[in-house]
Amino acid sequence: MSKILLRELAHARSGDKGNTVNIGLFPYRAEHYELLKEQVTAERVKEHFAGLVEGEVARYEVPNINAFNFVLRGALNGGASRSLRSDNLGKCFGAAILRMQVEFEGN
Template identity: 50%
Template sequence: MATKKVLLAEIASARSGDKGADANIGLWTHDDRLYEVLRDVVTPARVEAHFAALCRGGVIRYELPNLKALNFILHDALDGGGAASLRTDAQGKTLSLGLLQMSVEIPAELAP
């Protein structure tokens, strides 16, 4: 099967925020076939590696197939979070944009 490398931004949407010192990133698509691909290629290990400079406590993924979505919790990624952190983005609002810059291999027939 032929594949094509694309950015997640080309096939999915995302939103992020904070839960204390942890970051929360939701990733979703509007296509059932692309959701299956996302489940296979956007693993907790890949997300943790993608955010290696920030995430110090591991990544957990929750699957929401009825929404064609994945939810990632990046533990200890916000340096204390909210009022405790000196980071520019202490609430993790830009992490969704960072995740959408991850490149993934998808079946060529699903590529935009």
């Protein structure tokens, strides 16, 4: 098994509300849903965003559309209008999650 970037298997959309980021993760192929379910856990997402996300990360499974919804609390250093970060909006988190590595064997 080799490691690849999540962007090879899925795409993401994200946004924010206050100090919370929401990320929707969608595999390109339905057969990759179970692989992502196994490997892209709330704990791994929290670890991936270490230093940025101060609160809880929750994962919601949406199997009828082969998707996941991640809610990252305390992710924006107080919120977009309060943060001193140079990129302080939730939309950047969608691109950032796709840099997570997953183990993959197959096509």
